[in-house]
Amino acid sequence: MMEIFKSKLCAVCKGRKLLCGRPTCPILERFRVARSIEEKINRRDIFGSSPPSIFVGEYGYPKVRIGPLVPPIEGNTSHLDSPLKWENKTIKDILYYRSLLVMGEMKSNVNVRKSGRLLSEVQELAMSIRPVDSEILLKKKPVLKVLPSEFAPPVGPKAELLDFELTENPKIPKRTDYVVNDELKAEPAIMRLYNWGFDEYYIIRLLSAGVLGINKKLVPTRWSITAVQDTIGKRLRKEILHYELINEFEVYFHEFLGNRYAVILMPESYAFELLEVWLKGSLFGSGEPEVIHDYEDFRGIKGYAEQTTGAYYAARLSVLEALRKRRRQARILVFREITPRYYAPVGVWQIRVGVKKAMNNLVRKFNTLNEALNEVKKFLEQPFEEYLKKSWILKMEKQRTLDYYLNHHKTTFI
Incomplete structure (x- = not known):
């Protein structure tokens, strides 16, 4: 899973002494979850109500792994794949939900025109807004493999797909049919669905399934998440300007979920920065904690967020939504600290939800930036000097204040 799991530390600890510094052993926790669902999925044919859910891998692109996710449960299973509604769930809950979703995987060219019946069934499943009774036949009994990913929610047990069938008609909204068949480019299609109030992860599923855009192609789930959040974020940025x-x-x-989110909004023209640090003992926090960051001004980020990657677009979107709702503009500084309590990666959705919840929890308002920074220090563990060294926005604020001092013989920035 990770380098530390291959070390002598785990052999000495055996999950009992917690020598890695985490509050629970990630290996044993996942083993317990796997054992709890073993009897339910120990067969080649799985019948149940898909939430609905699909997964598209990225390895081997343009020939990728794709498949439906079907739990051995009938009824309302939508909670198994509703990331933006998991705000009151624990990491253990999420691991259990995802472990129930069995993936029947097949190889497919991303060009959907080259697809056959199975992919058409998967696409119909993706367009449904309600759980769909489905049946998958697998070549072997499914196996649960745990791979750490900071982007998509963890994938459950899987095996090669022999056959897949929807045993009831999926509930596809008329507006979805309209967008899919109207030959819209992907970006306006995404924004139209978003402004109509469709769940963000529903839109991500449609993009992954290759039903959006003019030249329709399958899009790996990880890429779809970032693409949808970036597309919406860009549009909202242009609006709040x-x-x-x-x-x-x-x-x-x-x-x-073991992540600390602090946000400062400044009464200045738009800019956004995410400062992130994996504290010692956290999931990917080997060695001395180091602050990483990405930023943009009113023109948007140049290229891709290389350091904070998908977290950047998730955090930015949550703050932009809050500003859009108020019809206000601000300069934005987001701090994210990942603690050892975040013992298993559950996907970038938790950043989206975490920052969204932070934006609903105003601590205080201040007259000066210094006062705001002093307040934020109370919530963070990393020495604040490390944030000051890295932050592009704070450097710009300091330079602006120095210019003001030279012109007006006074300053308020420390």
Whole structure:
């Protein structure tokens, strides 16, 4: 799973002494989850109600792994694949949900025109907004493999797919049919669905399934998540640039699934920065903690967020949604600290939800940036000097204040 899991540390610890510093052993936790669902999935034919859910891999592109996710459960299973509704769930809950979803995987060219009946069935499943009774026949009994990923929610047991059938008609909204058949480019299709109020992960599923856009292609789930969040974020950024500035410095905070999220909104023209650190003992926190970051001004980020990757687009979208709702513009600084309590990667959705919850938890408003920074320090463990060294926005603020000092003989920035 990770380098530390291959070391002598695990052999000495055996999950009992917690020598890695985590509050629970990730290996044993996943083993317990796997054991709890073993009897339910110990067969080649799986019948149940898909949430609905599909997965598209990225390895081997343009020939990728794709398949439906079907649990051995009938009825309302939508909670098994509703990331934006998991705000009150634990990491153990998420691992259990995902372990129930059995994936029947097959290889497919990303060009959907070269697809056959099975892919057409998968696409129909993806377009449904309600669970769909489905049946998969597998070559072997499914195996649960745990791979650490910071992007998509963890994938459950899987095996090669021999056959897949929808045993009832999927519930496909008329608006989805309209967008899919209207030959819209992917970006306007995404925004139309978003503005109509469709769940973000429903849109991601449609993009992955290759039903959006003019030249329709399968899109790996991981790529789809970032693409949809980036597309919506860009549109919202352009919109809020026309709004008035907020009046004060605002500080927000929330802790979610072992992640700390602190947000500062500044009464200045739009810019966004995410500062992130994996604390010692956290999932990917080997060695001394180091602050990583990505940023943008009103023109948007140049290229891809190389350091914070998918977390950047998820965090940005949550703050932009909050500003759009208020019809206000601000300069945005987001701090993310990952603690040892985040013992298993559950997907970038938790960043989306964590920052969203933070934006609903205003701590205080301040007259100066110094006061806001001093308030944020109370919530964070990493020495604040490390954030100051890396932050592009804070460097810009310091330079702006120095210019102001030279012109007006006073300063407020420390």
